[in-house]
Amino acid sequence: MPSKHSSPKPTPIHPAWMRITHWLNALAVLVLVTSGWRIYNAAPFFSFNIPSTITLGGWLGGALQWHFAAMWLLGANGLIYLTLNIASGRLLARFFPLSIAGIWHDAVAALHGRLSHADPRHYNSVQRFAYLFVMLDIVLLVLSGLVLWKSVQFPVLRDLLGGYDFARRIHFFAMAGLVAFVVVHLAMVALVPRTLLSMLDGRTPRTLS
DSSP states (O other), X not given: OOOTTSOOOOEEOSOHHHHHHHHHHHHHHXXXXXXXXXXXXXXXXXXXXXXXXXXXXXXXXXXXXXXXXXXXXXXXXXXXXXXXXXXXXXXXXXXXXXXXXXXXXXXXXXXXXXOOOSOTTSOOHHHHHHHHHHHHHHHHHHHHHHHHHSTTTOHHHHHHTTSHHXXXXXXXXXXXXXXXXXXXXXHHHHHSTHHXXXXXXXXXXXXXX
């Protein structure tokens, strides 16, 4: 029998399915973004190119192959992630309720260094908003990507997104939003390293300091 003075046992934060789908999504996003930058460079619609050293594929054909492979991974894995979040009740429990006032309050607190990260089992309003945003952003990426991939097969979707050229711009800005989320997400992980550990093993000490 363990001593009453023994260290507290760790309690689960993230189930295995959540951690697996999270890292698969991260891999898919990395491949999609870097290969997408190479595809953009082949026919840019702004007056700049993405530095080739941070793109994937080497040439347009290679980038397209990487992009399509990661597209299937993100689509299938993202659907599993969303379905399990809804079915398990985790989506409702972790990301709601959410209000504009709550987001504003926590954003101001974060800017002043007063936003608590004491318990990674609970998301503040800014985190809830950011995660919901990235879910919707990925949906927009997938829908606009379908138009770019199979424009003739999805005429209604193409028209809803303003045509092929406008859908391409939507895809680009949705990608930019995703990259911005990743940058902020990595910055927060750097500030609170235990969130990375909990995403690796799914646990954290019961007593949080």
